[in-house]
Amino acid sequence: MTRSIGRSNVDHRRLARWHLALALVMGLWGGLDALFLRTALVTPTLGRLTAETYNAFFTTHGLTMLFLFALPAIWGVSYVAVPPLIEADDVAAPTLGAVAFWLQVPAALSIRAGTIGGILGVAGLEPVASGWTLYPPLSVLSANPAVDALLAGLALVAVGTTLTAWTLLRTILREREVRWLEVDTFTWTVLTAAAMSLLAFPVLAATVALVLADRTLATGFLLGGGGPQVWQHLFWFFAHPLVYIVVLPPMGIVSHVLPRFAGRKLFGHRSSVYSTLAIGVVSFTVWAHHMFVTGMSLPVRTVFMLTTLAVALPSSAKLCTWLVTLWGGSIRYTAPMVASLAAVGFFVVGGVTGVFLAVVPINVRYTGTYYVVAHFHLLLAGFVALALVAGVYYWFPLLTDRRLEPGLARLHVWLTVVGVAVTFGALLLVGLAQLPRRVATYPAAYAPLHQLATVGAYVIAAAQAVFLANLARSLWLGDPAPNDPWALESGPSHTREWK
Amino acid sequence: MTQHPTDAADRTDPIRIVCLVALATSHGLIRLAERYLPEFVVAIGSGPIVAGALVSLGLGVAVAASRHSSDADAGPTSDLAPAAAAVASVLVAAVGLLAWAGAPTLDALLGTPLSALGWLAVGIVLLQAWHVRGPVRDLWPTDTRAAAPPSSAVPARDEASIRRGAVDGRRTRTVVGALGLAAAAVFAAAAVASAGGVRTGFVLVAATGAAVALVGAIALGSAGERTSILTARVLGEGLEGSNRDGESEARRNETTTAAPADAESPLGAVSSAASRLPDRRRWAVIGDALVRVALAGSWPFLILLVVEYRSIGLSIGGLSLAPAAVFGLFVLAEAAGAVVGAVAAPALASRLDRRAVLAVGLAVVSLLPMGLVAAPSNAGIVAVLFALLGCRTAIEPLRPTVGESARVAPVPGPRLPDAVGTAVQVAVVPAPLIGGLLYAVDPIFAFTIATTVGLLGVRELGRAFAFGRP
Numbered sequence: 028m029t030r031s032i033g034r035s036n037v038d039h040r041r042l043a044r045w046h047l048a049l050a051l052v053m054g055l056w057g058g059l060d061a062l063f064l065r066t067a068l069v070t071p072t073l074g075r076l077t078a079e080t081y082n083a084f085f086t087t088h089g090l091t092m093l094f095l096f097a098l099p100a101i102w103g104v105s106y107v108a109v110p111p112l113i114e115a116d117d118v119a120a121p122t123l124g125a126v127a128f129w130l131q132v133p134a135a136l137s138i139r140a141g142t143i144g145g146i147l148g149v150a151g152l153e154p155v156a157s158g159w160t161l162y163p164p165l166s167v168l169s170a171n172p173a174v175d176a177l178l179a180g181l182a183l184v185a186v187g188t189t190l191t192a193w194t195l196l197r198t199i200l201r202e203r204e205v206r207w208l209e210v211d212t213f214t215w216t217v218l219t220a221a222a223m224s225l226l227a228f229p230v231l232a233a234t235v236a237l238v239l240a241d242r243t244l245a246t247g248f249l250l251g252g253g254g255p256q257v258w259q260h261l262f263w264f265f266a267h268p269l270v271y272i273v274v275l276p277p278m279g280i281v282s283h284v285l286p287r288f289a290g291r292k293l294f295g296h297r298s299s300v301y302s303t304l305a306i307g308v309v310s311f312t313v314w315a316h317h318m319f320v321t322g323m324s325l326p327v328r329t330v331f332m333l334t335t336l337a338v339a340l341p342s343s344a345k346l347c348t349w350l351v352t353l354w355g356g357s358i359r360y361t362a363p364m365v366a367s368l369a370a371v372g373f374f375v376v377g378g379v380t381g382v383f384l385a386v387v388p389i390n391v392r393y394t395g396t397y398y399v400v401a402h403f404h405l406l407l408a409g410f411v412a413l414a415l416v417a418g419v420y421y422w423f424p425l426l427t428d429r430r431l432e433p434g435l436a437r438l439h440v441w442l443t444v445v446g447v448a449v450t451f452g453a454l455l456l457v458g459l460a461q462l463p464r465r466v467a468t469y470p471a472a473y474a475p476l477h478q479l480a481t482v483g484a485y486v487i488a489a490a491q492a493v494f495l496a497n498l499a500r501s502l503w504l505g506d507p508a509p510n511d512p513w514a515l516e517s518g519p520s521h522t523r524e525w526k
Numbered sequence: 527m528t529q530h531p532t533d534a535a536d537r538t539d540p541i542r543i544v545c546l547v548a549l550a551t552s553h554g555l556i557r558l559a560e561r562y563l564p565e566f567v568v569a570i571g572s573g574p575i576v577a578g579a580l581v582s583l584g585l586g587v588a589v590a591a592s593r594h595s596s597d598a599d600a601g602p603t604s605d606l607a608p609a610a611a612a613v614a615s616v617l618v619a620a621v622g623l624l625a626w627a628g629a630p631t632l633d634a635l636l637g638t639p640l641s642a643l644g645w646l647a648v649g650i651v652l653l654q655a656w657h658v659r660g661p662v663r664d665l666w667p668t669d670t671r672a673a674a675p676p677s678s679a680v681p682a683r684d685e686a687s688i689r690r691g692a693v694d695g696r697r698t699r700t701v702v703g704a705l706g707l708a709a710a711a712v713f714a715a716a717a718v719a720s721a722g723g724v725r726t727g728f729v730l731v732a733a734t735g736a737a738v739a740l741v742g743a744i745a746l747g748s749a750g751e752r753t754s755i756l757t758a759r760v761l762g763e764g765l766e767g768s769n770r771d772g773e774s775e776a777r778r779n780e781t782t783t784a785a786p787a788d789a790e791s792p793l794g795a796v797s798s799a800a801s802r803l804p805d806r807r808r809w810a811v812i813g814d815a816l817v818r819v820a821l822a823g824s825w826p827f828l829i830l831l832v833v834e835y836r837s838i839g840l841s842i843g844g845l846s847l848a849p850a851a852v853f854g855l856f857v858l859a860e861a862a863g864a865v866v867g868a869v870a871a872p873a874l875a876s877r878l879d880r881r882a883v884l885a886v887g888l889a890v891v892s893l894l895p896m897g898l899v900a901a902p903s904n905a906g907i908v909a910v911l912f913a914l915l916g917c918r919t920a921i922e923p924l925r926p927t928v929g930e931s932a933r934v935a936p937v938p939g940p941r942l943p944d945a946v947g948t949a950v951q952v953a954v955v956p957a958p959l960i961g962g963l964l965y966a967v968d969p970i971f972a973f974t975i976a977t978t979v980g981l982l983g984v985r986e987l988g989r990a991f992a993f994g995r996p
Contacts, residue, residue, distance in 0.1 A: 066730070069627075069726070069729055069730060069733055070721075070725075070726050070729060071631075074721055074722055074726055075720070075722050432540055434539075434540060434748070434749075435540050435541065435544070437748060438541060438744070438745055438748045441744050441747075442741060442744050442745075445740065445744055449740075470634075471630070471631045471634060472631055472634035472635045473631075473635065474631040474635075475627070475628030475631055475635050476635065478624065478627045478729065478733050479624060481733055482620075482733050482736045482737040483737075485733070485734060485737030485738075486737050486740050486741055486744075489738070489741045490741075493544060496540070496544075497540070500540065
């Protein structure tokens with residue numbers, strides 16, 4: 028069933044394609060930023076690059092990957108899979124979904140206005156270099172108009188994401204044709220992430236409004252006194268749940284894909300759902316662990332340490348469901364399965380390094396180092412991105428009615444896995460040596476490890492080139508997908524989306 | 527002509543294409559890194575003697591390893607072994623490139639006492655895995671190594687097929703190798719130019735080479751999962767065409783004419799094998815070997831000549847390129863010349879007297895070192911000279927030390943015995959070290975000696991061809 032906006036028909040598959048196309052373009056752009064900054068780090072000194080340019084690269088990389096790649100990709104996968112999984116005809120409000128998507132386009136242009144202005148030589152417009160966290164006073168006092176454009180873009184992201192979350196939430200609540208007990212784990216994660224978005228993104232809009240007010244009206248909300256700390260509380264109250272908004276649906280993808288290619292049903296379906304809900308709730312109570320070095324009192328830090336450690340429990344429960352599901356299974360190493368297995372591996376390493384960071388004394392020592400960079404990239408690039416890859420490969424026939432070339436798909440996954448392991452394994456070692464992050468230069472002794480990390484980054488880039496080639500090949504030459512493209516009909520896991 | 531049943535499917539297999547692209551690019555980047563190594567050695571405070579010693583070390587390790595490798599090839603191997611060896615060799619080469627990239631600082635990280643030069647030496651040793659056992663080791667090498675000996679037996683083919691296969695396979699290897707080199711040359715020029723110096727530029731080339739090699743290894747490993755295609759052996763056949771088949775067949779037919787050298791010392795084996803060669807064949811081999819030695823003694827120092835001694839930069843419009851970056855463009859010209867030479871080779875061999883083509887070609891190659899010294903400091907002229915250097919691919923099939931089948935060699939006689947071929951490879955080993963010593967005395971002296979030795983070789987070749995005699 029399709030509903031019209033003007034002359035064009037919009038349905039959940041079209042919404043999915045739009046979101047995934049945007050995610051692809053912005054992911055490549057953000058990835059290019061990463062390649063530039065990794066190339067700059069090949070040698071311990073800056074060479075011809077300025078520190079400001081380096082700062083701009085990691086700022087735009089972070090903003091682009093989180094707001095313009097990860098979120099659209101997650102909503103894209105959700106749009107393609109959720110309606111058939113709950114046997115809905117379509118999303119509840121496709122018009123609203125379309126509006127929400129088209130808000131992301133000007134948002135993307137605004138967020139990247141500094142880069143675009145820099146490339147086009149627009150006077151005064153330079154890439155924002157204050158870090159993706161936009162801490163005041165740096166963000167408030169910057170004379171760069173691209174900061175204003177960035178803030179406007181983030182506000183649009185907040186509005187667009189809220190509308191998207193509302194659309195998906197309404198779809199699951201109103202259009203669902205299956206009983207709650209039969210709702211699959213992926214849909215539960217999307218439901219939770221959407222609900223979290225409704226709470227978190229308005230906070231982003233409010234904090235962005237504060238900075239804009241300070242910059243344009245000189246209100247002084249965030250300058251002087253405890254202003255910068257106020258920003259950090261507000262920002263991280265939004266941003267840590269954002270991490271889980273980005274992590275939960277990939278967890279759902281892994282829970283969905285693993286049993287299908289292990290020839291088993293997911294072990295602990297209820298446990299998986301409850302852990303999803305628990306993560307959704309607890310993740311709003313941990314934000315201050317990002318602020319352990321801002322002078323908070325020890326009792327407050329201890330409380331946030333405990334709540335942060337508490338998140339590890341439902342996360343571990345999910346890990347248990349995956350491992351037990353695999354135990355004794357008859358595993359088929361398809362591309363989505365290999366990506367899911369690798370994602371689980373990176374989840375373990377990224378999760379364990381995160382548990383250490385929750386502990387106050389360790390956090391104080393490592394929070395400003397590459398250890399944190401390695402930790403969150405092992406989770407975001409290792410777990411989230413690979414789980415998204417698994418989802419995209421698994422549901423690609425649903426999205427396009429075509430099949431991807433399986434050999435290239437596996438090669439893409441393997442290259443990504445090796446690239447991520449090499450890059451962030453090397454950065455983990457650098458972090459354990461407490462090398463400060465966000466600095467363009469470093470002692471010469473760390474050059475080989477940084478070079479190794481750069482080699483890994485190049486391998487990740489090559490992997491995405493293979494993905495693009497496979498995508499192009501499949502869209503132009505790919506075989507039409509059969510009704511049961513993964514031959515799951517006789518398997519023990521239900522295959523509702525392929526009916 | 528026998529057609530492999532999986533050929534048609536293999537050639538369009540996307541994994542195979544990824545493998546070929548990754549490995550050909552790795553080949554180019556490894557060769558470019560090797561070309562830039564002497565300048566990097568100078569940039570970190572050493573001189574041409576050390577650079578020459580490092581290149582000699584690499585050649586020596588390659589000769590020793592290739593002998594060991596060919597011995598191993600003679601024994602029984604499992605189906606998995608070649609694929610695993612191919613992947614391992616690519617991975618080891620990637621580690622070697624990483625050792626090069628991190629050479630100046632690895633001691634500080636690991637607490638080792640090797641020094642930057644020590645790590646460069648480690649990198650060179652590791653990179654020989656690529657040259658000796660790598661899946662694309664037979665691509666156009668750009669340096670002075672003799673072609674690797676055939677290593678696998680294949681079904682026999684008729685003589686016309688052998689000839690045609692040899693020509694097609696060699697041309698394919700040269701063109702693919704040159705294209706990989708050309709891509710790497712452009713990248714190296716851009717890397718050195720953007721980095722503002724060879725120190726960072728070399729690290730970028732080496733690190734990128736390591737990354738692409740890693741991609742190649744993973745692609746090879748991924749292909750290995752498919753039993754029907756793309757084990758390293760299949761990839762090798764794909765790149766090498768049926769040339770190996772031809773060479774193997776020729777080798778089987780001709781080894782009967784070469785007496786065994788059992789129970790003899792290596793030197794005695796070489797001596798007796800050489801003495802059994804007809805005089806003209808022997809002279810031809812000695813002449814060609816001298817040209818190889820001359821080129822090996824001057825080739826590593828071309829970059830020092832262009833960058834340090836002549837300082838040949840380039841300015842086009844508002845773009846100014848430093849000599850170290852321009853060297854990458856010279857290698858690009860060399861790669862273009864190699865393609866032209868490879869394409870022209872069959873026509874030259876069939877329309878002209880092969881002996882004259884070989885003699886003139888080797889004379890040109892011998893004169894090029896002096897030509898580079900004497901040429902005006904004009905990037906265009908030097909690029910033409912580099913292109914001429916690349917054009918030597920036109921005469922490569924005719925060279926007496928390649929071990930070519932007697933059927934296509936311009937000098938009559940049996941196929942080159944293994945002992946003599948190895949002796950030629952060993953003779954080339956110290957040439958870079960000696961060249962470095964001479965270059966340290968005076969670059970003009972070194973390049974003059976190189977040209978002199980090369981012309982002596984051409985003179986020996988002239989004796990073999992009996993020019994001017996009835």
